[in-house]
Amino acid sequence: MITRRNSVAVGLPTDEYVKLRKTIFTTIWNELDPLEQEIENTEKIPYDVVMPALKACGAFGLTTPREYGGSGLSIAQYLPILAEFAKIQGGIRAIVHVHNSFTHALSEIGNSEQKQEILPGAAIGEKSLAxxxxxxxxxxxxxxxxxxxxxxxxxxxxxxxxxxxxxxxxxxxxxxxxxxxxxxxxxxxxxxxxxxxxxxxxxxxxxxxxxxxxxxxxxxxxxxxxxxxxEGEGIAHLERALEISRVFIAACSLGTATRALELSLKYSKDRVTFGKPIAERQAIQRYLAEMAADVYALRGMLADIASKWDRECRVPAESSLVKQFGLEAVGRVTDRALLVHGGIGYTRMYPIERLYRDARLNWLEEGTPTIQYLVAARELLNGYTFDDAFDSVPQ
Ligand SMILES: Cc1cc2nc3c(=O)[nH]c(=O)nc-3n(C[C@H](O)[C@H](O)[C@H](O)COP(=O)(O)OP(=O)(O)OC[C@H]3O[C@@H](n4cnc5c(N)ncnc54)[C@H](O)[C@@H]3O)c2cc1C
Structure with missing residues (x-):
């Protein structure tokens, strides 16, 4: 059962999107990822470095509509960028997520004066709505x-x-x-x-x-x-904002899980015990395959939701289900990544222990599991059914 919503996201033309994405990924890996140890050691984000880098690459304008000076990404375009941020130090990811999540919410629920007051500044990182x-x-x-x-x-x-x-x-x-x-x-x-x-x-x-x-x-x-x-529309606005924001958290789970899998694949080939890389052991292969299944399933759920949202459909049950599945998936994947890395994974020599800790926030942001179960079950009990590509062929 599909409910229509008013759309704001039309998306960037492909060539502009490819360019923006490349610029942001370069900033993520060349400028922001190297700050990980400093942030973990000091427990402080060096804003004098991070904010100019985020502003310069366009990270603050991702979900702001183009008419207000942002990139106006569609959800299908935004999710992979947010997921990439969730591979690096999580404090930076949290800044980007909350900023874009609530500029997106304002662009959907605010009136034109409210949007005019905040969105042009938000698009360039000079203003931010928490x-x-x-x-x-x-x-x-x-x-x-x-x-x-x-x-x-x-x-x-x-x-x-x-x-x-x-x-x-x-x-x-x-x-x-x-x-x-x-x-x-x-x-x-x-x-x-x-x-x-x-x-x-x-x-x-x-x-x-x-x-x-x-x-x-x-x-x-x-x-x-x-x-x-x-007055009195607060709960409706809340549900509206959280509906897509929960999907954003699931994209963060995907990014963190993907990085943990990538690191585990590499480590398992490098680490030799009893004369063989541990990647050749069936037990380790099972961990890797289980991790990949979670990553693959989460990617598929997010692709389905992005395509629905960008076709102006509401996703009231899907958003809570993917938020819940995502945190369970990243929980399993980071657990197994620690096992693949053995004792050294528990130290800061690799980012695995940091990914493990960062992912635990996904249980809390935008609501704990109990609320996700409640929202999804309520929708299903009220008759919500999935309308997706799975059974779109004529029967
Ligand atoms: C790093 C971080 C960043 C955050 N950022 C924001 C933010 O930007 N804005 C914001 O508003 N909040 C933010 N939060 C808060 C977050 O959304 C809440 O912590 C989370 O939703 C849980 O609410 P709570 O802490 O009040 O837990 P509680 O409501 O005290 O819940 C404790 C436990 O009881 C369960 N529980 C509570 N009530 C019920 C019930 N009625 N039925 C069944 N189970 C129940 C919960 O599921 C949970 O397991 C952030 C939290 C963290 C840790």
Whole structure:
């Protein structure tokens, strides 16, 4: 069963896309990948190096529509680029993912004034919209405790949010708050709003170096023009934004899993025990084949979803299923990659231990497994069926 949506992504002409992709891949491997050890050791991203590199290669404008100065990539064009970022140090990947995910969301759910205010700057990395949903004292969705009370032409916001990625670099936050006891709304809050304090949280297990900070709102007065859509539409906007953002996380799982497989294939040929490369042992071959099956399956799911989304279809069940399958797949692949590498894989001599830690964020971003099961099962129980190439031939 297909639900249509309003499309914003038309995609870049192929020759321009090939050029952009080459430029970005060159930046990833020549300029950003060499920073891995520095970031892991210092737990800080050298923004003075990373931001100019990301700006210069066009990484901040990937999902911004072309009319606002971005590349306006289709989802099929964007996913392989995001996956490539997920092969290198995860803190850099997180910056790129959150920036592009929420500029994409704004381009779909914002009005023309909101887009005009943020998107041209976002396309060149001068502005960035972060997403502020999670709270320390409550669950998400209807359980939120952050409030936004209407006062004339302003909203007055009070509450706390935490674990907000890009809290150090965002120019704006898309804050999900209650505008009435049973009404959740989405409001754009400029970073420099009086009464908003932003502070870092302790360092993370993986995807190190970026900030996932805490926001405290104390009588923060923001223009009511920052309301996205109408009051009470917050949950719908949330679901809309997360639908494709969950697919983006699955693409990150694919990138990390692909790198772990590539490193394992190479290592298994190089490492000799008892006079033979371990690649010649059937047990290791089984690990490699299992890893490849996960990578192949995830690629196929993502290709199916990208083709649906770019044909303007909604993917409400697929997005949660691929997010869940992706994190399980990258979990299995990084586990097996550690086994292929033996003890040295547990050290920082190879990126395997870093990939293993980075991948664990994929369990949390855009919702834990319990919410993915809930969303997918709800859609299926309501009668959602897959419409895909598998049974498109006449029967
Ligand atoms: C590095 C990092 C970056 C992040 N970036 C962002 C960001 O940019 N913006 C943002 O808003 N959030 C962000 N998050 C937060 C992330 O989305 C949440 O941590 C995640 O969705 C889980 O929410 P929680 O931490 O409140 O866990 P909790 O809600 O406390 O959940 C704890 C456990 O209980 C389960 N659980 C909770 N409620 C229920 C229920 N009703 N039914 C069944 N099981 C339940 C959960 O599945 C989980 O297993 C980030 C988190 C991390 C670690």
């Amino acid at each position: 997403f502020a949903l999670t709270e320390p004292g409550n669950g998400t969705g209807a359980d939120l405790s952050t409030t936004a009370r209407r006062d004339g032409d302003r909203y007055v916001i009070n509450g706390r949010k935490w674990l907000i990625t890009n809290s150090d670099i965002a120019s704006h936050f898309l804050v999900i708050a209650k505008t009435a006891p049973k009404e959740v709304s989405a409001i754009i809050v400029p970073r420099d709003s009086s009464g908003l304090t932003i502070s870092p949280l302790p360092e993370t297990m993986g995807c190190k170096g970026g900030e996932h900070g805490e926001l405290v709102f104390t009588d923060v007065r923001v223009p009511a023009t920052g309301l996205v859509g109408a």
